[in-house]
Amino acid sequence: MSSTESPSVSAASVFPRAASVRVGEGERLRSVGLPGVTLSIRSRRPASQDLPPALYVHGLGGSSQNWSVLMAELDDVVHSEALDLPGFGDSPPPDDGNYSITGHARAVIRYLDAVGRGPVHLFGNSLGGAVTTRVAAARPDLVRTLTLVSPALPELRIQRAAAPTALLGVPGVAALFTRLTKEWTAEQRVGGVMALCYGDPSRVTSEAFQDAVEELERRLQLPYFWDAMARSARGIVNAYTLGGQHGLWRQAERVLAPTLLVYGGRDQLVGFRMAARAARAFRDSRLLSLPDAGHVAMMEYPEVVATAFRELLADTGESGTDTEGDVTDVTVPGAGS
Template sequence: MAELAPWWPGAAVEVDGRELFVRRGPEPSAGREPAVFVHGLGGSATNWTDLMAELGDVLAGAAPDLPGFGESPPPPDDDYSIDAHADVVAGLVEALGRGPVHLFGNSMGGAVATRVAAQRPELVRSLTLVTPALPDLRPRPHPYQLLSGLLPVLGPVGHAWLLRRPPEAQVRTMLDMCYHDPGRVPPPRMTATVEEYRRRAGLAHVSRAELGSLRGLVQEYVRSGPRALWRQAGLVECPVLLVYGRHDKLVDARMALRAGQAFRDSRTVVLSDSGHLPMMEHPAAVAREVRALLDDVAPGPRR
């Protein structure tokens, strides 16, 4: 990427009777195939800005703010389960009218995208999962810190206190947890992120959205039966790219082996110098892997 891409413009889209804010990359044209990018817990559509720019010559991307995140209003029923998020993403693909799409998901968005690909295979042409939050019950300090927000009474109070901290402090905490090298964040991007945290601080639903989505993700970690995420991974029919960061504090890179075995047609990449957000920390490297996947899906020159 020659220069830092600005956040893509967006607009409200009605999906199944609810409003969803969707940012769009380069406009559809000959040779550009449709893609949908799903962010993770606490994230937003802007997390995909640089990867969408890197792939702008081959993909016409649409990145939604999931309900209650970014600029999307909360869902009317306050349902932040993985099922609810998956229904919204599937509804967006249908609303775009250009499916099947190349579907991307990061962290919680990876769990959402996995469910969409398993349950609605006709909507998904390829699946790229970047540090997907698939069930892993082994104890690790940072995920357990997040889980403290679900403790009765004290959890929501503590989470609300965290959201009242200065935006600069919140952003530093996020970068320390999600990046291997926070110094890679360009100053203009840091400024824009702080301003976004400042805007979100005034919204009453932010804590509900984050804790509700965290609760929904935990429910998937303990789900058993045919709709358990690992079993659904085995149902995904399309080609899958799995991208992990060696220094991820939230999703253990060792899960790459299990994921590679769970999906039928998959290729796994572990980036040695990345944390939880490879598409932000190393967008060019992730884009190269995506292009290789696209070549497999539809042979022909893409580089």
């Protein structure tokens, strides 16, 4: 049963998205209204209707479009949906203005509960990695496997390039940054983001660059754009300072789902040195190291990430092989170079 047919969301508003939002070949967009939040959902038609569901969660400043290429790579093994977190992509802000890691995780859980798609193969990048870690720890019944690409888990010594993102969460800094950069073009902004997020920005095609420029131009017109960015950045910083059972590393230890960890050697935002700690924290983990990748390996090396995910499926209940407790470190030297 599709989510638009599900009785659990029949009372909520489900309607097509605006034509101004880019929809890739084979994709569709819809909006799902839930109590306190409305989420834009990007989906693909699966090769078979009996394939297990997958849900993808993007990072800070990103959108469901960040997963389009990887989703297409996995058409034959999962039924893919990617959501725009509240205040990002084509999703409006949450009614309560809560952009914390917990608030975003609550939105993901609310969606999965409403449409009844769980348990899903859950994917998260950066901020989305922290969010999905919290989801997997709090609601193991909703998660089959967990794939984390450069997850934003607490670091004692953050990357120097990540400092501006942390500062964005300081009250007033977003407004100051907006004034200081008001003359910047969308092309300049996108170029800066890609230089920060990609291990090799030259891998970005001219078409992909232009698509990103058009999407940014659209989102800069939204009155809540910078507020969503600043509050979500503050949410990451606050999550880094939490201890006890609510700490993200403690929650990582509670994750029961088989976990694929993907780290890039050229990541300027999440330290590559954190890969080993993550592999120890998640009890059933596999580590994919990509020396040439940056912060968004699923966009830079989608074929390699897709292959690693297929291997994760083969290692789990799909093949009947019990690998609980194992840590497999797969390093791909010069992937795609």
